[in-house]
Amino acid sequence: MAKAKVLLIIFMFLIIQGSLIPFLNIGARQPDLLLILVVCLSILWGSKKGAALGLAAGLFQDILYGQALGIFALTKMLAGYLSGFTEKNIYKDFVLGPMLIVFLLTFLHEGLVFIFSEEVTRLSLMYILLNAILPKALYNFCLTPFVYLLVYFANKKNFFYPIQ
């Protein structure tokens, strides 16, 4: 049941990201809600569950929106796995920690996507860094509190039991 809830939330976030966020984008820049979700839950659940969550979320993203299967699965799995290491080293009641982690992992996530995609052969890394990755990192940084507080209180209420 908890897995179904997680899947449902992943799909919800995917649908919101694909069908709602394009209407709310700022200067053609879009946040990665799914990445924020993966990182936030990974901070709460640890690296193993975070990696699994990232893998599942990324795979669904690949299926729904990606070109080649595996790109987002790989990048999000890594993001979930790495952010899960902070589970025991972060003060979870303070939202700034997850915000900074999301900000940093956005660079890793987007950088890997840039490398795995064919864009790497056409565009310079610096250009992508300044024009695509940095704005997205800032956007994610700003949206993290909303997602983190949502999953934090859901987790506190044992909404994801027994996964959590």
Added chain:
Amino acid sequence: MLTPMYKKKKIITILLILFFLIVLMSLTNRERDRLTIVEDIIISAVSPFQNAVFTASAQVRDFVELLQEYQYLAKENNRLTETLGNYKGISNEMEEIKQENKRLREMLDFKDRSDHTLMPAKVIARDPSNWFNTVIINKGHKDGVSKDMAIITNEGLVGNVLSVSRHASKVLLLTDSLRAVSGTVQESREMGTIGFVEGFVDEPGYCRMVNISQDAEINDGDVVVSSGLGGVFPPGLVIGEVIEVGQDEYGLLKYALIKPAVSFNRLEEVFVVKSAGDEFLSEKEIEHYEEEFSQEEEWEEHESEIPVEEEIEREEMENGYLEESIDNRRIE
């Protein structure tokens, strides 16, 4: 330091998954004719929700755009209204200039037709406490204006110069209670004095002609003009129209209520009468005319002594001469 076995397993699993994903990427990173069954099921399952969210989002976006458009239209409307206001202002200004042009043309025409030496002037102020009775014009003694000069418009008599400064003059209007103008009825030539209607607070701006004899022929609608007596106002200037005739309080004389020809509350351009040509009579001329008048009286007395037959003969000759001259004109 050795890595614990469970950690090794974990890292190996991750590496395996990564390897699997990279292989999957390389396999799927090309154009595929068909999706896999799993992809097909997932996309088919999710697409209705995507469609619903997208449609709702699009409607929200349209609504927001409509609101933005409404705001834009409201701003545009305000801007256009403002622009229209400016155009209205310009239009009003143009109408004002047209009216002024028309008035000035009429005045110019009047000036050309007038026998007097006229100087155009512009009303620049009204007495705020009693604006009805004095106005300020933009000509003063530098322009040749002097006290007691008559002020007229093409409509008729306005008043006279009360005081003169360097570049402006104060004009006492005809309707002021200090005013007394000698006037006469245009048709019957009945003489009287024009004064302000005191006590007619319900009808301000009207004049009253007083000291009219009981047997004088004066009726409603008669036009009263200045007689020229007094030496201030030229004769023949229209003062106004009789709107009421009545007995004075003692029942000995008549009075007439006169509506001034000039619209005093709309005065804008006036003329200062600098000279009245030969229309003002000097003392010598007055004496001369008095002598002529007495001679005429004597002649009338003498004429009454001429026999009737001779008078008839003279009248017939005169009529014949007139008829002959009319015939000559017809032939021509």
